Amino acid sequence: xxxxxxxxxxxxxxxxxxxxxxxxxxxxxxxxxxxxxxxxxxxxxxxxxxxxxxxxxxxxxxxxxxxxxxxxxxxxxxxxxxxxxxxxxxxxxxxxxxxxxxxxxxxxxxxxxxxxxxxxxxxxxxxxxxxxxxxxxxxxxxxxxxxxxxxxxxxxxxxxxxxxxxxxxxxxxxxxxxxxxxxxxxxxxxxxxxxxxxxxxxxxxxxxxxxxxxxxxxxxxxxxxxxxxxxxxxxxxxxxxxxxxxxxxxxxxxxxxxxxxxxxxxxxxxxxxxxxxxxxxxxxxxxxxxxxxxx
Numbered sequence: 001x002x003x004x005x006x007x008x009x010x011x012x013x014x015x016x017x018x019x020x021x022x023x024x025x026x027x028x029x030x031x032x033x034x035x036x037x038x039x040x041x042x043x044x045x046x047x048x049x050x051x052x053x054x055x056x057x058x059x060x061x062x063x064x065x066x067x068x069x070x071x072x073x074x075x076x077x078x079x080x081x082x083x084x085x086x087x088x089x090x091x092x093x094x095x096x097x098x099x100x101x102x103x104x105x106x107x108x109x110x111x112x113x114x115x116x117x118x119x120x121x122x123x124x125x126x127x128x129x130x131x132x133x134x135x136x137x138x139x140x141x142x143x144x145x146x147x148x149x150x151x152x153x154x155x156x157x158x159x160x161x162x163x164x165x166x167x168x169x170x171x172x173x174x175x176x177x178x179x180x181x182x183x184x185x186x187x188x189x190x191x192x193x194x195x196x197x198x199x200x201x202x203x204x205x206x207x208x209x210x211x212x213x214x215x216x217x218x219x220x221x222x223x224x225x226x227x228x229x230x231x232x233x234x235x236x237x238x239x240x241x242x243x244x245x246x247x248x249x250x251x252x253x254x255x256x257x258x259x260x261x262x263x264x265x266x267x268x269x270x271x272x273x274x275x276x277x278x279x280x281x282x283x284x285x286x287x288x289x290x291x292x293x294x295x
Contacts, residue, residue, distance in 0.1 A: 002082050006088055008088045020098065033056040111193060
């Protein structure tokens with residue numbers, strides 16, 4: 001028995017649901033698919049068609065509650081003990097996607113993460129930064145992810161039991177500034193709940209343009225700073241805050257912050273080019289983090 005849970009926001013999720021529905025029928029399991037829309041303004045009529053499928057439910061919230069709260073709400077609405085979380089802008093890579101996850105269901109307390117891939121075809125220039133970052137930093141194989149099982153875990157494609165979710169869920173008290181998955185994985189580590197990595201990926205389809213990705217990355221840096229400052233995660237858990245601690249140790253934070261402020265336009269020009277550098281992107285985020293910590 002499996003509850004497939006999909007948070008939705010301004011995305012047409014009908015193709016994903018149809019794919020999962022067909023695989024669930026072929027697997028001959030008892031299932032449900034629940035899509036909760038976080039007060040979207042778009043694709044409402046397209047997504048309403050999901051309700052035509054048996055055991056599939058799509059509904060729209062009366063107000064926006066954010067990424068953490070909607071995942072907790074989905075888990076609360078689920079009928080079955082086994083929960084499969086998927087982001088709306090994904091699609092399974094393999095036809096045996098669901099059956100692979102079903103084979104991993106067992107009474108042991110652990111989470112199973114299937115991974116993520118990006119389509120091999122290069123996108124247009126204005127979406128290159130997000131595609132390169134995803135391809136190099138997120139689309140890791142099982143052996144690479146297993147080296148750092150918690151920090152390599154992303155919440156867009158994972159199997160969890162209700163019993164685990166009752167112990168560790170998504171913190172609704174933090175600002176809706178991303179890194180909720182970082183806090184979730186850190187709390188899993190603190191609770192000694194195993195994260196098992198398997199090769200059962202989804203394609204990530206929702207690639208933002210580079211300007212939007214940079215803006216969201218800045219939001220994520222603010223979110224990370226809040227988590228560290230609030231002692232919700234340790235500063236050495238994420239590389240960015242770990243590297244900041246190093247430059248702080250040598251009293252370089254003010255120099256880095258000043259250098260970032262005057263060179264930010266040059267950074268942006270390079271990151272928005274047709275050959276964006278991930279090294280410079282890392283420096284950009286470190287510089288931005290340093291400016292926030294210097295205030």
